[in-house]
Amino acid sequence: MNDLLTYVYYSLPWLFVAALSVAAVVGFGVGMVWPRFLVYPYLCVFFWVNSTSYGNLAVFASRSIYSRGSGMLFFGVVLWYVLGAWACARVSASFQRYPSPACNLRPWFIGWLVLLAGHVAVAMASDVTLAEALAPSGFSNIVWMAPLISLVLLSFRTREQVIELTHFIMLAGLGRALFGLVRWAAFGGDPNNVYANMNAIKIRLTFFDINDSLLCTVAFAIAAVHLFQVHKFDRPKFWRAVEWMTLVCTALCVVLSYRRSAWIGFLLAFVVVMFRFPVKRRLHLTVAGLPLVGAALAYAAVRRLTQTKGAGGGLSGLVYDMQSKRFGPESHRVLELKLALADFLSRPLTGIGSWGRYNGYQYIPWQNNPDGGLFLHSGVLHIALKSGLLGLALLVGTIAAFVLFARRALRELPPELLGLGTAGVAGIAFMIPDLLVGTPFPQVRTTQMLAFCLALPYLAMAVAKLAPAPARAVPKPAAPRPHLVPA
DSSP, X not given: OHHHHHHHHHHHHHHHHXXXXXXXXXXXXXXXXXXXXXXXXXXXXXXXXXOOOTTOTTOSSOOOTTTTTHHHHSSOHHHHHHHHHHHHHHHHHHHTXXXXXXXXXXXXXXXXXXXXXXXXXXXXXXXXXXXXXXXXXXXXXXXXXXXXXXXXXXXXXXXXXXXHHHHHHHHHHXXXXXXXXXXXXXXXXXXXXXXXXXXXXXXXXXXXXXXXXXXXXXXXXXXXXXXXXXXXXXXXXHHHHHHHHHHHHHHHXXXXXXXXXXXXXHHHHHHXXXXXXXXXXXXXXXXXXXXXXXXXXXXXXXXXXXXXXXXXXXXXXXGGGGOOOSSSSOOHHHHHHHHHHHHHHHSTTTOSOTTOOOTTGGGSGGGOSTTTTSOOSOHHHXXXXXXXXXXXXXXXXXXXXXXXXXXXXXXXXXXXXXXXXHHHHHHHHHTHHHHHHSXXXXXXXXXXXXXXXXXXXXXXXXXXXXSOOOOOOOOOOOOXXXXXXXX
C-alpha cells in the first residue's frame, strides 16, 4: 500500500501535465468551432474573482489568480489564456472567412507595443532585468488589453450571439450585486473593509474592489437602456423582470460600496445613459430617478464622512485626503503626486522607465513596502512618469479614438444592440475618477475590465453592419368597408 501511494505521489506532476495537455487540445478544438465559449470562462474570472485583499485583517500573504504563474512566465496564466484564445479565434475566423471587425484602436495599441519594446531594449542595456521591465507596475498591462478586445470582436459574430452576451453581462452583474447585498445585510459585508479595519469608520460595504462596482454599472446601463429607450423591441417578460431587478440591485450595490470614485463614476455613467434618450424622456427619467440616486448617495456620503477624521462639511469633504492643512505636514496624497510630478518633469520625453521608482517614495506610508515607488494614485500621472510624453500622447490618442467612434456608434445602433454599446461607454465613463486619482494600470483585473468595456461599442457596431435586423412586416391597409351609394 505504501508503495502504491509513493507511485501515485511521484506520478502526480506527470498526470497534471497530461491533463493540462488534454485540456489544451480540447480547448483548441472548441475555440476553432465556437470561439465565444472560450470567452465566457475568462469573463467569469474577471467578473467574480476579487483582485485585492487590501484592508482584510485576516489575510497576511496571498497570491491572486491574476498573478499566478507570473514568476516563471513574466505574466499571469490568465493573460496567456486570453492570448491563446485570441489565436484560436483568429484562426477560426480565417477558416470561416469572417472579416476582422473595424476598430480604430489597433494603431494605438501597436504604438503601445512598440513603446514597451523600446523600454525593454533600454532596460536590457541598463542591466535591468526583463521581469522588471515587463512588470505590471509599468504599463505592460495596457498592451495586454489588445488581445481581449480583438478576441471579443472575433468571437461574437451574429446578432443572436451578441444578444446572448448582453444577457450574460446582465445576469453576471445582477448575481454579483445580489451576492454583495446579501453579504452586506447578513454577513458583515466585504472583509476587505479598509474603512472599518484601518480607519475605524463603522460602516459595512458591499465591495471594496472598484471592478465589482464597474460590473454593476455596466449591467445597470444595459437594463436602463432596454427599459426606457423609445424604440422598443420584443423580449420575454422574464427578461423585463431581470432588467428591473438589475436596475435596482446594481445601483444599490454601488451606493453601498462607500467608495467616492464609484459614486462619482456612477453619476457620470448615469449621464451617459440619459443622453441615449430624447430630451423629453431624458427630463422625465432625470426628475424621477436622480432624486432617488442622489438621496441614497447623500445618505451614504454623510454616514461615511461624518465618521472620517479630517473630513469637513460640503463637497470639499469628498476630497479631504487630498487637501493639505494650512499648518503642519503636507497631505500624503498630494505629496505623492508632487514627488512623481517632479521626476516626470526631470525626464519629460521618455519618463523614468517602466521599471523606475520615483524619488522620495519612502515618505509615503503606503509606499513603505517592496513595491514602493512603483505605482501612485493617478493613472494619468503614472503613465506620464513611466513613459513620458510619448506614453501620454498614446493615452490621449487611444481615448480620443474611442470617444470619436463611440459618439457615432451610439447614434446608429439599433434598439436591441444600443444597450450593449451604451454599457461600454458608461463603463469607461465610470472609470474616469479612478483613472485620475486611482491605480488602474498596474492592476490586471482593472485593465482587462477596461478592455472589455472598450470592445462593446465596436462589437455592437460590427454586428449591426454585418447582420442587419430583419425588416419589420408592414401591416397591409384594411380594405374599405362596402357602403351603399344612392342611385
